[in-house]
Amino acid sequence: MAHVTRAKNSSPVMTLSFTPGGRRLLTGNQEGEFTLWDGLNFSFELIMSAHDTSFRCMAWSHNQNYLLTSDASGNIKYWSPSIAPVQSLDAHGGQAIHAVSFSPSDTKFVSCGDDSTVRVWDWAERREEKVMEGHGWDVKTVAWHPRSSVICSGSKDNLVKLWDPRSGSSLSTLYGHKNTVTKVAWNDNGNWLLTGSRDQLIKVYDIRAMKELCSLKGHHKEVTSIAWHPLYESVFASGGMDGTLIYWNIGPKGSEEPGARIPFAHDMAIWDMKWHPAGHLLATGSNDRQTKFWARNRLGSHDGLEEEEEDDEILKDEMELGNHVGIVIGRRGATIIAMQRSTGTKMYVDQVRRVLQIEGTSKQIEVVKKRVGALLDRVNDAASGGNTISMGMNMSIPKSSIASSSGG
Numbered sequence: 001m002a003h004v005t006r007a008k009n010s011s012p013v014m015t016l017s018f019t020p021g022g023r024r025l026l027t028g029n030q031e032g033e034f035t036l037w038d039g040l041n042f043s044f045e046l047i048m049s050a051h052d053t054s055f056r057c058m059a060w061s062h063n064q065n066y067l068l069t070s071d072a073s074g075n076i077k078y079w080s081p082s083i084a085p086v087q088s089l090d091a092h093g094g095q096a097i098h099a100v101s102f103s104p105s106d107t108k109f110v111s112c113g114d115d116s117t118v119r120v121w122d123w124a125e126r127r128e129e130k131v132m133e134g135h136g137w138d139v140k141t142v143a144w145h146p147r148s149s150v151i152c153s154g155s156k157d158n159l160v161k162l163w164d165p166r167s168g169s170s171l172s173t174l175y176g177h178k179n180t181v182t183k184v185a186w187n188d189n190g191n192w193l194l195t196g197s198r199d200q201l202i203k204v205y206d207i208r209a210m211k212e213l214c215s216l217k218g219h220h221k222e223v224t225s226i227a228w229h230p231l232y233e234s235v236f237a238s239g240g241m242d243g244t245l246i247y248w249n250i251g252p253k254g255s256e257e258p259g260a261r262i263p264f265a266h267d268m269a270i271w272d273m274k275w276h277p278a279g280h281l282l283a284t285g286s287n288d289r290q291t292k293f294w295a296r297n298r299l300g301s302h303d304g305l306e307e308e309e310e311d312d313e314i315l316k317d318e319m320e321l322g323n324h325v326g327i328v329i330g331r332r333g334a335t336i337i338a339m340q341r342s343t344g345t346k347m348y349v350d351q352v353r354r355v356l357q358i359e360g361t362s363k364q365i366e367v368v369k370k371r372v373g374a375l376l377d378r379v380n381d382a383a384s385g386g387n388t389i390s391m392g393m394n395m396s397i398p399k400s401s402i403a404s405s406s407g408g
Contacts, residue, residue: 003042003292003293004290004291004292005037005042005044005290005291005292005293006289006290006291010029010035010289010290011029011030011031011033011289012029012030012268012271012286012287012288012289013027013028013029013271013272013285013286013287013289013290013291014028014029014030014054014055014056014271014272014285015027015028015055015056015057015058015069015271015272015285016028016058016272016273016274016283016284016285016291017058017059017060017067017274018039018274018275018276018277018283019039019081020060020064020081020277021277022039022276022277022278022281023038023039023040024036024037024038024039024045025037025038025039025274025283025291025293026058026067026083027285027291028050028051028055028058028069029054029055029289030054030055031054032049032050032051032052032053032054032055032071033047033048033049033050034046034047034048034049034050034083035047035291036083037291039276039281042293048083050069050077050085051069051071051073051075051077052071052073052075053071053072053073053075054071054072055069055070055071055072056070056071056072056096056097056098056099057069057070057097057098057099057100057272058070058100059099059100059101059102059109060102061102061106061123062102062104062105062106063106064081065080065081065106066078066079066080066081066086066106067079067080067081067083068100068102068109069100070097070098070099070100070111071096071097072096073094073096074090074091074092074093074094074095074096074097074113075088075089075090075091075097076088076089076090076091076097076100076111077089078126087126089126091111091113091119091121091128092111092113092114092115092117092119093115095113095114095115096113096114097111097112097113098112098113098114098138098139098140098141098142099111099112099140099141099142099143100142101142101143101144101151102123102144103144103149103165104144104145104146104147104148106123107122107123107124108120108121108122108123108129108165109121109123109144110142110144110151110165111142112139112140112141112142112153113138113139114138114139116133116135116136116137116138116139116155117131117132117133117135117139118131118132118135118139118142118151118153118161118163119131119132120132120151120165120168130165130168131168132151132163132165132168132169132170134161134163134170135153135155135156135157135159135161136155136157136159137155137156137157138155138156139153139154139155139156140154140155140156140180140181140182140183141153141154141181141182141183141184142154142184143184143185143186144165144186145186145190146186146188146190147190148190149164149165149166150162150163150164150165150171150207151163151164151165152184152186152193153184154180154181154182154183154184154195154197155180155181156180156181158175158177158178158179158180158181158197159173159174159175159177159181160173160174160176160177160181160184160193160195161173161174162174162207172210174195174205176195176201176203176205176212176215177195177197177199177201177203178197178199179197179198179199179222180197180198180222181195181196181197182196182197182198182222182223182224183195183196183223183224183225183226184196185226185227185228185236186228187228187233188228188230188233189233190207191206191207191208192204192205192206192207192213192233193205193207194226194228194236196223196224196225196226196238197222197223198222198223199222200217200219200220200221200222200223200240201215201216201217201219201223202215202216202218202219202223202226202238202248203215203216204216204250213250214250214256216248216250216256218238218246218248218257218258218261219238219240219242219244219246220240220242220244220314221240221241221242221244222240222241223238223239223240223241224239224240224241224269224270224271225238225239225270225271225272225273225284226238226239226273227273227274227275227282228275229275229279230275230276230277230278230279231279232249232251232279233251234249234250234251234252235247235248235249235251235259236248236250237273237275237282239265239266239269239270239271239272239273239284239286240269240270241269242263242264242269243263243264243265243266243267243268243269243270243286243288244261244262244263244264244265244270245261245262245265245266245270245273245284245294246258246260246261246262247259247260247261261312262294262344263312263314263344263360263361263364264340264341264344264345264346264360265284265292265294266284266286266287266288266290266292267286267288267290267337267340267341268286268287268288269286269287270284270285270286271285271286271287272284272285273285280295280296281293281294281295282294282295312361313361313362314359314360314361315359315360315361315362315365316357316358316359317357317358317365317369318355318356318357318358319355319356319358319368319369319372320354320355321349321354321355321356321372321376322354322376323354324376324379325349325351325354327375327376327379328349328356328372328375328376329349335375336349339368339371339372343360343364343367343368343371344360344364345358345359345360345364345365345368346358346359346360347359347368356368356372
């Protein structure tokens with residue numbers, strides 16, 4: 001079950017985080033703007049300028065007294081809990097800073113960027129203490145261990161590295177992924193490390209034995225976001241480039257198969273996700289400019305569960321549209337977009353061949369064909385009664401114009 005929010009004149013949502021206590025949700029977009037949402041009724045509260053370029057990440061200190069944000073031009077900013085600016089500093093040679101993370105004591109923080117480095121900073125003095133070099137390409141993600149002096153980073157060179165922030169040296173390298181490592185996340189128990197990659201895999205490592213516990217296959221595109229549940233240590237969620245949202249439980253009573261899957265939860269990549277501190281809500285931000293709040297269904301409700309079928313293989317099919325291409329597209333694409341969201345499919349109209357291309361499970365494709373067939377039947381029935389098709393009380397479209405319509 002989901003609640004969808006979208007600000008006026010919105011742009012892609014790059015990062016998000018609940019405020020301390022979970023009363024509000026804070027999102028950062030591609031225009032460098034903060035948007036504040038009410039975490040209880042999901043209503044819009046405030047939008048304000050924060051960075052000159054696109055947001056990349058945000059992270060609260062463990063004591064919840066400060067917020068750190070970074071952008072695509074190498075700028076890091078400090079904010080108070082009331083979202084008032086405190087300090088700004090430039091780092092990583094003006095390159096994008098993809099992640100920041102606080103030390104357990106909040107006296108230091110770490111950042112990573114497209115300059116291939118991981119940097120440790122003194123929080124109070126806003127001074128760079130260590131520059132850790134060892135990755136061969138852009139560093140896309142970094143996370144400080146919740147209890148120890150260990151930093152984990154993931155890079156475009158396919159490597160996951162563990163660092164000692166005191167000496168600045170590399171402790172170990174994990175070679176499990178075959179493509180860019182997009183996200184790393186420590187479990188709050190301090191023992192498990194989660195990594196996500198463009199190779200479509202999520203891996204769980206036991207850092208005590210330095211071994212891989214499991215490799216999870218559930219995404220059909222690259223993994224773009226992951227988040228451990230704040231209360232249940234074996235539960236986490238992940239988001240993909242194709243907008244798929246997956247819920248996992250890997251504990252003793254769990255499985256290496258997805259616990260729940262929502263194909264096309266967003267129309268585009270899910271760039272970030274965060275759990276509410278109480279664990280009952282999951283917020284996701286996407287390239288489709290939407291922020292969504294997800295919660296478990298009420299008892300007895302099957303909303304959103306139609307995708308959980310035995311055969312969840314993604315198939316492709318086509319449907320002839322004839323002269324009714326414009327009707328299926330709708331005004332400014334409204335009809336086809338609404339149908340994609342309601343059915344959980346990907347749809348594309350080939351206007352040259354006059355066919356509707358559908359991508360989804362067999363059950364989803366069947367639902368789309370029924371709905372489009374019913375729409376075309378209504379159009380044909382209306383057309384057979386005269387030379388025009390009624391489009392409202394005071395507007396009609398000549399039949400001849402439908403064949404030439406390209407956008408509704």
